[in-house]
Amino acid sequence: MKTTLATLLASVALVGAAQACEITLRSSDTHPEGYPTVVAVQKMGELLEERSDGRICVEVFHSAQLGEEKDTIEQTQLGVIDLNRVSLGPFNNIIEETKVFSLPYIFAGTDHMHKVVDGEIGDRILNEFQNHQLVGLAYYDGGSRSFYNSQKPIHSIDDMSGMKFRVMQSDVFVDMVDALGGNATPLPYGEVYSSIQTGVIDGAENNWPSYESSGHYEVAGYYTLDQHLIVPEVLVMSQTSWNKLSAEDQALVKQAAKDSVPVMRQLWAEREAASEEKVRASGVEVVADIDKKPFMDAMVPVYEKHVTSEKLKTLVEDIRAAQ
Template structure:
């Protein structure tokens, strides 16, 4: 009888020990791959929802073999840190703007050129087609595996000083931009002074009047509460730079063919989801910003801004290729 009690006690202890190791509701086997997905956007941002969906899709398609943990709100640094981390393999996956990534893959700078997109449909047509495939392929030489382009709206000047109605209103203003040569040149061409700066520094810089404004889209303004320090939102629409989901090429190449296929499939399935989330949220974000006191205005004549920025296309021909610029401009005509 005593032996039976000992055996029963042993079984109970073994079950408890196993539950502590595995965890309630956890799969019996540990994941083969545990990867990080880094983003500077807070978890309240609509793009974050798409990143979570992507991670879940990969986990499902690999039957739990891949676990991706999303780190939002700049927990692992700024976008430059993520890009460099992906090159080194210390960060497996990241969502960044195509603008700073263009400093590492020159042809990608073409998507940051001013007024290169006629509308959102034109941008989708290009990025979903052969040109988008070429831009993704070009990333591989720099150590990245391109997974998906995401909508990020048009970027518009937001200031604490005055609304922007004409290029003259830009004069004398210091405007924060991402670290992107096309974006820097664009803001300078429009009459302001571009100030490259990490996202985490912008709020305080506006608050302390180190800068007079920045440029971004409505959801991002709301997510970072920028209406508190820059109340004027002017629809300059000078650039429309897509976000991009990338992976460290060395990490991607080290995965099994089955896992690689699952990642690419999950990324493609996430694209329409992200676009819908984005489209649904822009109007809601604008309404909330208005309720919080932000003032919106159209510019008087967008062609005046376009004329000032036009020479930048020529300036970047030696960098991205005149043929690539022309192919984008001609697409869908």
């Protein structure tokens, strides 16, 4: 009874806070409370409320309360959700230009990725969202993804031969694993732990925080830092919601989003370091000294298949030149 009453009072408080603002922007995130992306959007809300003299607020619905990313993207396009923090992967089949950030080894490292997304190339891709009922506001970090498995340490491409790896439901990711000699198995994220445990798959690929927080390190004790993907995440706004704002308020929203980025990056760096420390302390065998060149060379057919238009080819060339 006490818990129910506390929940009710919290709900009333939330509604009261929302009613105090002229405009309340509903924001979706699949990550849990306290995750760097969630905290960053909450910070954006604080900045907006302060700079608008309390007129504009942001209410963040974390932990996939409003649905998984595919569903929330559609709801944002329709104007049901105002703001949405989403991985770029789900946009690959909607906005062609976002594919380039999902290409294996497109970035030489995190600093290179930051340089690209913070500059003209990043803005060029954010501008493409306006053709899909969305406004691209800012990029957040998603870490570098590496392979982990339950069978053996991976030191080279040869070690991946025939191994079954879970990937997101993305053609690029499937082709990447296949090009490395492995067997790509698209699976929902929530099924990975049990699938590794029961031998349905040998492993998966992800960043330090996800590898740790999911508990995958408990059943897949070999982690190879090949860092094949450094895919940024994106904060978008519904075009419908955006159009309801004055030009002055639009500028406030855009600036608050940009100003939340350094906050997110700092939190991400801290989270990444803490997760790595916990994983290493657990006894996981980490392969850090790996020659990435053979892995990168194996991606030629992946690029040939997915980088087909002149626009994408130009983007790839510009990204590489930005190093």
